[in-house]
Amino acid sequence: EVQLVESGGGLVQLGGSLRLSCVASGFTFSDHYMDWVRQAPGKGLEWVGRSRDRAHSYSTEYAASVSGRFTISRDDSKNSLYLQLNSLKTEDTAVYYCARMRRIGSRYYADSWGQGTLVTVSS
Amino acid sequence: DIQLTQSPSFLSASVGDRVTITCRASQGISSYLAWFQQKPGKAPNLLIYAASTLQSGVPSRFSGSGSGTEFTLTISSLQPEDFAAYYCQQLNSYPITFGPGTKVDIK
Numbered sequence: 001e002v003q004l005v006e007s008g009g010g011l012v013q014l015g016g017s018l019r020l021s022c023v024a025s026g027f028t029f030s031d032h033y034m035d036w037v038r039q040a041p042g043k044g045l046e047w048v049g050r051s052r053d054r055a056h057s058y059s060t061e062y063a064a065s066v067s068g069r070f071t072i073s074r075d076d077s078k079n080s081l082y083l084q085l086n087s088l089k090t091e092d093t094a095v096y097y098c099a100r101m102r103r104i105g106s107r108y109y110a111d112s113w114g115q116g117t118l119v120t121v122s123s
Numbered sequence: 124d125i126q127l128t129q130s131p132s133f134l135s136a137s138v139g140d141r142v143t144i145t146c147r148a149s150q151g152i153s154s155y156l157a158w159f160q161q162k163p164g165k166a167p168n169l170l171i172y173a174a175s176t177l178q179s180g181v182p183s184r185f186s187g188s189g190s191g192t193e194f195t196l197t198i199s200s201l202q203p204e205d206f207a208a209y210y211c212q213q214l215n216s217y218p219i220t221f222g223p224g225t226k227v228d229i230k
Contacts, residue, residue: 035219037167045159045167045210047219063218064124097166104173107155107214111178113166 009117022098
């Protein structure tokens, strides 16, 4: 059974930093792209970024709203995905989800999600 | 960036109703579209990928269609467990974007 467990969320001051983790099990983590998606309280879903797999040099993509402030990394030996959040703004307050990406043709679809971890940025 | 719009934003329906949600893209995205269901306090759940392919384990009352700029998600006979929010997502190009969502509520 695929499982994704996020952790590391919490209350942080404006301008502060936080590191989120997502531990995967039940599948070969190193073979998969992984995404981060967030959801502000009462709002819709927002794509944050992507980590490609080792075959694609672990390259990353980011939404413009977080580019330069957030960094995605992974440690395949620990089946773990990370999201480093720096220079946090109040608008970064959200539940952050990690998602496993499944390749279908030339695209990747989020077929499994974690339960999410809440980040609250206080002013 | 590719913008997605969904209509309606809110839908009130009864058990057994046929429900259709539309997602429109600001430019052509071929068939690179997914649909997700999200219940309160839960993570999203993939329903449809590649615009019209049903994800394993998803009931057959859900179906998707469309290509290019206009897509639909149809629930053929609404069940009590289907009352939730529904989001479309485009995978055509970066940045990946979601539609604003459609909330399906009980009439």
